[in-house]
Amino acid sequence: MTFRPVTATSLAKPAMEGAGVHLHRVFGFGDPSETDPFLMMDDFRNDDPRLYEKGFPWHPHRGIETITYVLEGEVEHGDSLGNRGTLGAGSVQWMTAGSGIMHQEMPRGNAAGQMHGFQLWANLPSSLKMTAPRYQDISASDIPEIIDDDGTRVKVVTGGFWGKRGPVDGIAADPLYLDVSVPPGVKKSLPVDTRANAFAYVFAGAGRFSDAADPIGVRVEKEVAGQELNIRDLSGNRTLVRFGNGDEVTVQAGPDGVRFLLVAGRPIQEPVAWHGPIVMNTRAELQQAMRDLQNGTFIRSEH
Template sequence: MSLRPISRISRPQEVIDGDGVKIHRVFGHDETSVTDPFLMLDHLENNDPVHFMPGFPWHPHRGIETITYVLDGGVEHQDSLGNRGTLGAGDVQWMTAGSGIIHQEMPHKGSGPIFHGFQLWSNLPAEKKMTDPRYQDIPAGEIPEIIDDDGSKVRLITGKFWGKTGPVSGIATDPRFLDITIPPRTKRRFKVLLDDNAFAYVFSGSGYFKDGSTPFPVQTEYVTEKGVSDTIRSHPVENRNLVLFDRGEEIFVESGDFGLRFLLVSGQPLKEPVAWHGPIVMNTRQELILAFEEYQNGTFLKKKNE
């Protein structure tokens, strides 16, 4: 089984978005061919309400899906379809914007002054860009949490893993979204479909991701399934490190002295042109211009099956 080479390790950029929210932008815009079908990942982690309470007031989306995963605090959401509600710690919302939706997302603190969560943007294929909008709100208690014998824990949001299936369904790119926690000084391997694009984002602890490509100064011993010991290179990773992988069938990771927690996300690349401005992502510039014209003239929102 082939080990995935590591193409790059990077850190997020701090940006201001929404109405003044301080965000760690893990990737976006310049990464579309590498992370396809995923467009952007934001890590929202702040213990100062001044930097997250302004939130994301009313704004449109078309042509994408947004995945909001709350770890601490909450998000109040409201939209042009009349939906409204609150996401709490551990909850997930998978929103398919499709033909168009206007909504707002307003973070709030939990038991302490902290808000912590993620938002991932996933592209829609051209044939589904104008599909009807829909939501999948998944409470924390419905997300499978799988604990292995060594104490490793996986929260399975979508896709199939270790004989379980995540609660989010009907996603065009058949993605897999995992929240993985590994105890201190533990080695694990995780299978990934060969032709999927995949990335890992570390948000707690540290460790090493092993690389199946050419030798590197940091060496480690890796025991294959046949019991043969191979020397392969090992990349150290810290909190807030993004690891982008090349093609392969599995990743191999070793946690550090304080354990390791990371998102592991993979999906089928669309390999389609991307025309992107702000909250709208289409395939051509003409489609993008039309979307903004419709937003300005009041025809942005479509009736079902229009």
């Protein structure tokens, strides 16, 4: 096994989207080759309904797939395919925008007003940019959870892991998308496709991701007196950790444990022409999408 080194860490940055939803952007609108086939990821987390309740009113998408994972609260959604529904806590929505779709997402908090979820954008290869839109809702009860002997818990949203397969399938990027919880002090190695780009996003607790004695920006030491775990410079809340090549990711959980998303997918390695919610391969294709929006032909009736 070859452990993946940490190549970069960064904190998610505050941003505002939709009709005034306060969220944190994990990555996006930078160099897409760094996270290929993934384009963007947002962490929408708040306990003040005024900062999220206006939601994401009707807007278009073309050329991408979106994976929305809700931890707390609910998201009411609707789209131009006629789908309507509510994503509850622990559930997942997968949408292939393909040739074009209009949809809206309206978050609602739980009884305490808390709302928390993630949205990940995955690129579509040129051969599937104009494919028919598809859509799927997955309830929390359908997402398999694996509990290892050391207490590590892994929810498998997409992809195959430890003999289980996530219920979301048909995604062009064929990603691995895991929700991983590692107990305090436990060191865990997780297999990842060596040909895939991979990242972790820590959203609770803290941990050390490493393959060597002195990983980038992360260190765990034991004090001589009392042998207490002294954690410094750990990857904590809202930290993105990007990895180099290898087929395993190793994490050492801090004193409060660590919970993170582990995401991996094989790069598409194609040109990206990107404007807001529309991602194509060329500027000419982007311009055509804008014309389609203006003249009412964005939604393809032939599908």
